[in-house]
Amino acid sequence: MKKIISTVVVFMLLFSCVEENDDNTTEGSDDFDRTLILNNWVDNIILPAYDAFEAEVSNLKTAETAFVSSPSEATLTTFQTSLFETQKAWQHVAMFDLGLDVNATATYREFMNSYPVDVTEVDASLDTTVDDIAIISFDLSIRADEQGLPTLDYLLNGVDLDKYTTDDQSEVYSAYVTKVVDRIVSLTSDVTSYWNTNAVSIKSDGGSSATSSFNILFNDYLFYVEQGFREAKIATPSGSRTGGASKDPMFVESFYTSENSKILFLEAYEAVENLYFGISFDGNSDGESIDSYIEFLNPDTIFDSVTLQNYSFSDFISLKLSDIDEQVDLLNDDFTIDVENNNDNMIDTFTVIQNYVVFLKTNVVQTIGVTIDFADSDGD
């Protein structure tokens, strides 16, 4: 009797040593690796990317002020160039879609880069008065595609300069441009200050529960690769989901300067690769990330029953990425040309990206044991 009781007592003590971890609190597992990854992500990728983007946005505001005060070929060109630089810098922050107020009706990415532009609505607004422009509420999610970078692309590259100079509505055009840029500035300021304020706590939250920063950032990454990268940039314009039937060049990113669409895609692709490998924003260092974490976990080799070959995890990822590289090489600088004349290349690009996504969302997720946007609960 005594022995049994003491055994029970001993195990009760043992239990009490273990943190209760089946709720939303952080688990004690793997803090070593995961905080290293978080530190690398936040310090070497996210914060520098936001710094660079904020600088471009600030240049954009300067260019806008100059353009609005004296619209000319010269100020327009500067403004257009600044927009392009901002769009490129944008690709490196787009996946870290946190930081807007919880009550916001859409996310930062949605407000910043929803395309195609709702030209009908924008034109309708441009047909009103300066006072009407002032009261447009860009906070509404339905107006996400009447603002942000795509709308600015339309206003600068899809509209003639004389709309800002000689046209009767020129003041309204200018007011709208200013409103769009100011909105970009204020959203970006909110989000960068969110990141700067919370960087320390985000980096220290290395747990593996559904609400830990590692989980949130990794899920954001997955979501971006699927939605922001694969769907928006490739699948939607090419109509990949309909075998091309629903293709529409209007859906290409930066449609009014579509000659830049591949450059923007490649910037985004670089950001997608960099996060996986932990390569810093400046490209100079290679820190801890998913790849080194998986190497540490040393999973079984992968047998591909189609090619009948065994691969290490990192070789398999490299293979998937080189498939994307090869396919992207075939694309034109201007994706609208591919959509119109060579849409199969776009659809094949979708397929190779999809292969990467599926591998990420199944095997990678399984190996690193991340909860993918799922609630915590008991298992058995």
Next chain:
Amino acid sequence: MNKIKAYFTNNNTEAASLAAFRILFGALMLFSLIRFVAMGWVEQFYILPKWHFTYYGFSWVKTLGVYTYSLFALCMISCVGIILGFKYRLSIITFFLTFTYIELIDKTTYLNHYYFVSVLSFLLCFLPLNAKFSLDAYKKGYEFKFVPSWTVDSIKILLSIVYFYAGLAKLNSDWLLRAQPLKIWLSTKTSLPIIGSLMNDTWFHYAMSWSGAIYDLTIPFLLWTRKTRPYAFVVVVIFHVFTRILFNIGMFPYIMICITLIFFDAKFHQELLNLVKRIVPFTKQATTLLQEKVYQFKSSKLVLGALSLFFAIQLLLPFRNLLYPGELFWTEQGFRFSWRVMLIEKVGLITYTVRDSDTGKFFQVKNSDFLTPLQIKQMSFQPDFILEYAHLLGDHFKSQGHKNIQIFAECYVALNGRLNQQFVDPTVDLYSQKENFNNKTWIVPLRDEIKGF
């Protein structure tokens, strides 16, 4: 034959074992239920979800919405009845019905140990757990010292089945020869204190897999044998403590450790009761102890008949997977209710397309519009979920005015560290497929073989 007959008619054991078991069981269940409610899981699992995944044949079991809390309340009250031995039969039947009803609402939350609680509480409905040290006995004014041996033994047998079948299920090539899925689960636990450094070692994955299988297969026998029993119990404690540290398995280890106490002598259980008597006032109030009387069943033949059937089902049901072709871990046809615990690590990715067969127009479904994250996770790799969701979607879009609906799924699943592969035939209209016990031909076979049970 005579021996068997004699066992059922003459073999008796002390009623103290059942009384102690009753109190432990009631208390553990009460605590589990309180914990479940406190975690906010009633709301999360039974109130918030728009749709629920039901068990085949039990789609009539519906969530009671916010009144699910009253179901939990009723279940908790029945636990109190069980602990006190007050209107025991009514209490345990209420417990069995309410607990099982809750489990049947949504199979997303299926866990083997919930099923175990349902099955065990069903068995307990037939046993006289209130023969001694209960309010029922107090009211009657007398209690029994003895009960037929088979009453206590039937609990031991059920527990033995759980262990042994769990062990049998581990005799497969993934578990023994690849140390999967333990390898996946353990390698991410390296920061645990003391044992963390072992977690990423291949030998440790194999050691855990093999010892787990040996443990499950042998522990029932070691517990039955008097000589090995104390050592076996120590092993039980160590094993469950280990699983508690490593995995998110809630109350299960506590339940298993406490329930295993049934294997000990009546002397031990009597001492537990004495302990209660010392601690809790009022319980010392004496009732007449019918010293030599054995609890008599009113219709023992009926009870024994029912329990024989119950055990026959328990013994056969876990083997129903043999009736299906294909890889069990992949298709999961016959996987549940079979004590197949911790055998598979699966991750799925599924996208549904709703198509108008007339116009060919289609669109894709955002799963999070209809399901909770946990439901999406479970749905993405279990065929019966995939089919049920296809029908829920089809019916939903039909009610929205869509016509000629076809539903297709693009699904990829990774099993136990294998490269993901297509899971569902993407050309099959799932909306036209009916759920039944037949083999689901639209599951793409696993391009590998897992040998063993």
